[in-house]
Amino acid sequence: MSQPVISVKHLVAAYQKNTVLENVSFSIPAGSLTAIVGPNGAGKSTLMKVLLNLHPAITGDITFFGRPFKEVKKRIGYVPQRGSVDWDFPTDALDVVTMGLYGDIGWFKHPKKQHKARAFEALEKMGMQAYAHRQISQLSGGQQQRVFLARALVQNADIYFMDEPLAGVDAATERAIMATLKKLNALGKTVIVVHHDLQTVEDYFDHVLFLNQTIISHGKTQDVFSKDNIRRTYGGNIRWLGGVD
Amino acid sequence: MTYTAWIIITASLVGLSCGLIGVFLILRKTAMMADAISHTVLLGIVLAFLVTNEVSGPMMLIGGIGSGLLTAFLVQSLHSLGVQHDASMGIIFTTLFAIGVILISTSVGNAHLDIQHALMGEITFIPFDTTHLPLIGSVPKATLLLFSVFLIVLVFIIAFYKEWKITSFDPALAVSIGIPALAMHYLFMALVSVTTVASFDAVGAIMVVAMLITPASAAYLWTDRLAIMLILSSLFGVLAAISGYYIAVFLDASISGSMAFSTGIFFMVSFIGSPKHGLLSKCRRPSRANQTSI
Numbered sequence: 067m068s069q070p071v072i073s074v075k076h077l078v079a080a081y082q083k084n085t086v087l088e089n090v091s092f093s094i095p096a097g098s099l100t101a102i103v104g105p106n107g108a109g110k111s112t113l114m115k116v117l118l119n120l121h122p123a124i125t126g127d128i129t130f131f132g133r134p135f136k137e138v139k140k141r142i143g144y145v146p147q148r149g150s151v152d153w154d155f156p157t158d159a160l161d162v163v164t165m166g167l168y169g170d171i172g173w174f175k176h177p178k179k180q181h182k183a184r185a186f187e188a189l190e191k192m193g194m195q196a197y198a199h200r201q202i203s204q205l206s207g208g209q210q211q212r213v214f215l216a217r218a219l220v221q222n223a224d225i226y227f228m229d230e231p232l233a234g235v236d237a238a239t240e241r242a243i244m245a246t247l248k249k250l251n252a253l254g255k256t257v258i259v260v261h262h263d264l265q266t267v268e269d270y271f272d273h274v275l276f277l278n279q280t281i282i283s284h285g286k287t288q289d290v291f292s293k294d295n296i297r298r299t300y301g302g303n304i305r306w307l308g309g310v311d
Numbered sequence: 312m313t314y315t316a317w318i319i320i321t322a323s324l325v326g327l328s329c330g331l332i333g334v335f336l337i338l339r340k341t342a343m344m345a346d347a348i349s350h351t352v353l354l355g356i357v358l359a360f361l362v363t364n365e366v367s368g369p370m371m372l373i374g375g376i377g378s379g380l381l382t383a384f385l386v387q388s389l390h391s392l393g394v395q396h397d398a399s400m401g402i403i404f405t406t407l408f409a410i411g412v413i414l415i416s417t418s419v420g421n422a423h424l425d426i427q428h429a430l431m432g433e434i435t436f437i438p439f440d441t442t443h444l445p446l447i448g449s450v451p452k453a454t455l456l457l458f459s460v461f462l463i464v465l466v467f468i469i470a471f472y473k474e475w476k477i478t479s480f481d482p483a484l485a486v487s488i489g490i491p492a493l494a495m496h497y498l499f500m501a502l503v504s505v506t507t508v509a510s511f512d513a514v515g516a517i518m519v520v521a522m523l524i525t526p527a528s529a530a531y532l533w534t535d536r537l538a539i540m541l542i543l544s545s546l547f548g549v550l551a552a553i554s555g556y557y558i559a560v561f562l563d564a565s566i567s568g569s570m571a572f573s574t575g576i577f578f579m580v581s582f583i584g585s586p587k588h589g590l591l592s593k594c595r596r597p598s599r600a601n602q603t604s605i
Contacts, residue, residue, distance in 0.1 A: 118483075118486075119487075120486055139487070140489070142487070143487075146481070146483050146484065152338075152340075152480070155338060155537075156535050157480065162480070165473075165484060166484075168473050168485075168488060168490060169490065173474075174470055174471075176472065176473060177473065217484075221488070
């Protein structure tokens with residue numbers, strides 16, 4: 067595979083005094099579609115937040131395209147967990163998507179027509195144009211997730227981080243989101259997704275990173291997605307193991 | 312200008328500034344920081360008084376900003392050391408307030424600054440303490456201060472409108488696209504502090520909390536658009552200030568108390584009657600909660 071776009075070496079991170087990530091090292095190849103899987107409390111969201119500079123690392127070296135995060139911020143898009151924001155906020159879907167452009171618009175300036183047009187285009191790509199002016203609390207969970215994805219699309223990044231975009235969404239949204247991810251992937255973008263559903267890993271992702279405080283296994287899905295690695299990551303507490311050998 | 316007119320103008324300026332700031336206090340879920348800061352600015356005012364020997368003017372604003380930011384910083388620090396957020400707020404603001412109270416009773420002595428005044432304000436005296444402005448004539452100092460602060464608040468809200476919006480809605484996204492959410496938080500706390508200090512004389516430390524939180528909470532019930540929420544909130548603030556004044560005259564009661572009471576009435580009416588989120592409309596329509604669940 068081609069050169070890595072993300073390289074993480076000896077990363078350690080903690081909440082208060084509890085170590086959440088221990089000696090995490092991996093590199094993500096360009097243009098890959100990677101699932102991060104692991105049990106609750108494995109540090110999946112924390113890993114994402116540390117990579118995006120939203121949570122401090124204690125030690126470790128993180129580079130994107132061989133450079134530190136701050137220099138390449140604009141090439142990185144982030145879709146947080148849907149529950150991380152207040153959906154009763156007085157705003158509509160189009161406005162939320164426009165927020166993805168605030169970094170480009172710059173200080174003291176307000177969004178212009180062209181920004182709104184780009185935001186609308188992104189909503190269209192997610193099949194959400196009919197809901198552009200709908201107050202966000204009046205959208206279903208799946209629609210809210212699509213709005214979040216549209217907001218990431220409008221950023222036109224090269225690397226996308228998504229924290230559980232498929233959690234609690236309807237089947238139509240899941241299809242729409244996966245189609246979008248595959249499209250991004252086809253355009254050569256790198257996508258990293260925290261994923262909770264082991265049954266769909268093989269269908270959806272070409273790379274898997276098994277995480278439980280440290281990296282258990284990482285590589286191409288066909289090489290590393292095995293019963294053995296799942297057991298090592300989840301311990302005995304796993305309900306589903308069918309279909310994998 | 313008549314005595315009554317100055318009181319109403321002053322109170323309306325409190326309503327305007329507090330109404331604008333209050334919207335973001337509510338949306339950022341930091342309403343109780345207003346309570347904390349409204350108490351700790353007392354310390355800043357006392358310290359400013361000890362330096363300049365007066366209870367007005369820019370030094371007082373600077374003292375207020377300083378103590379407000381100190382409050383925000385200490386609350387954050389204590390929280391990051393593992394103390395629960397509301398507990399750390401309670402610890403910090405009561406301690407700083409207590410220092411202010413002790414300083415008033417020991418160092419300030421006979422000055423025009425007492426605890427009663429700090430807590431309840433004294434808008435009735437405002438029209439007597441005037442300064443002369445070219446073209447306009449004699450203007451109460453407190454009114455002039457409140458007008459300047461209203462302009463400051465307005466300029467900052469308009470200039471950073473999209474930054475306030477994104478850091479209130481999704482601070483993680485803001486940081487990831489290069490908008491410094493933490494710096495915006497402290498800037499906002501500074502705005503809360505200046506608004507509180509300027510409103511201090513008029514309504515006091517306790518009633519200013521009502522002016523900050525209640526009109527914005529009422530406005531939240533009427534609209535789904537941020538810009539309209541800002542306009543409604545400042546409008547409710549002004550109307551509460553004016554109606555509060557007349558309630559006070561009618562009942563021969565405390566002006567600041569009546570204004571705070573009036574904001575409560577605006578909220579109750581909104582809570583029951585607003586077409587979108589009011590109790591009455593909820594009886595008629597299925598709850599929104601059912602639609603948002605999957």
